[in-house]
Amino acid sequence: MTLWLKKIYLAVLEWIDYRTGVSDMIKDQLTEYRVPPKLNFWYSLGGLSLFIFGMQLVTGIFLLVYYVPSTDEAFESVQRIMVDIPYGWMIRSAHAAGSHSMIFVVILHMLSVLFMGSYKKPREITWLTGCALLFLTLGICFTGYLLPWSQLSFWATTVATNIPQPIPVAGPYIVRLIRGGETINPDTLNRFFALHVVVIPAVMLALAAAHMYLIRVLGISDPKKPDTDSGE
Template sequence: MASKWISRLDERTGIVGVYKTVFDRKIPKVNWWFTLGSASLFLFSVQVVTGILLSVYYVPSPDHAYDSVQYIMTGVQFGWLIRGIHHWAASLMVLVVFLHMLRVFFYGAYKYPREITWVTGVVLLLATLGMGFTGYLLPWNQKAYWATTVGTSIAGTVPGIGDFILRALRGGTDLSAVTLTRFFAAHVWMLPLVILTVIGIHLYLVIRNGISAVPKDHE
């Protein structure tokens, strides 16, 4: 009965072929270090879900940002849990993505035919750091305000274009309401879209080329 429905569905969607390509495939025997990639993906999904929930109550303006986060922590059912998970998963994601990069490096997995997979991975690593940097400002607390003040002024020391970068990041000469909305837009729209797109390419390449094998002594 079930197989009949599946074959009817497959006739119209090609779902069986997708399943075979993605799940029903042979790959080399790999060790536990190879779970870091899927762990990164999992943490990203956690950030998407908790981030969307936080955006229900969060208000990106200097007058209300701090209070809205305060309200999430004390007034919203399980708000403390959602924000706590978002907070910790951010740190954990940077760590796991970095370890994933090290695993790929030390196994030489960025070599033929996976060069492009590596390049997309570097984009994802940088975008993850970008998420950390922009998300840090959003609670609009002391730590956030001053870390971003210093962080953006560091960008301002780049020779030639430093002043332009500084103004582009802050939306003016000083940290202000414009900076907050800018970082908010980057944190919930621009960077997530970049990450989602590049994760798509990254996964396509991983499935197309197959996961790398653990190199042997002589390789």
């Protein structure tokens, strides 16, 4: 790089740094942030879950461009994505495979935390946010399942939403609340769509941020010092 170009580059960096403190943040969070030595494979599963979640957001936004959330057009619009839209099949297939992968990886992540005892004091709240994230992951898969409005979507959701029925007194009301009616109907599709594309992803983003903030505040649980991880 010629000298004057380098000068401009450094001046721009300094201008930004003076106003944002970004270089300190990079030092604290990346280049001078030290974690316990020799973290194993299991410690990468949280990052992998986050990566898959990001992938689901991207493929989901692409699908959202062509998907029509109405009982008359949903199935047709999905067929159009699969056949007419360039690479639509790839995006939909990746979104579906991504949902299975995410549940699988999130469950593995939870099992590793469970068996390594990382949920113990002082990481109780990290565990609670993690549990909430697992349930929301299951919820986002469940609500997304109905959206293609196929026979599989319709009847799998019918059977699943019927599960609270045997609860005394409240059962039938819970079923009605989930379905927005006596049976699966256009309103069910609308509320599942809203939950799937806005409510659950937004809550998940916030919880994932809290989850990572807590990991950063408390430090990573050390696999080498399983019983002496209680201070400096």
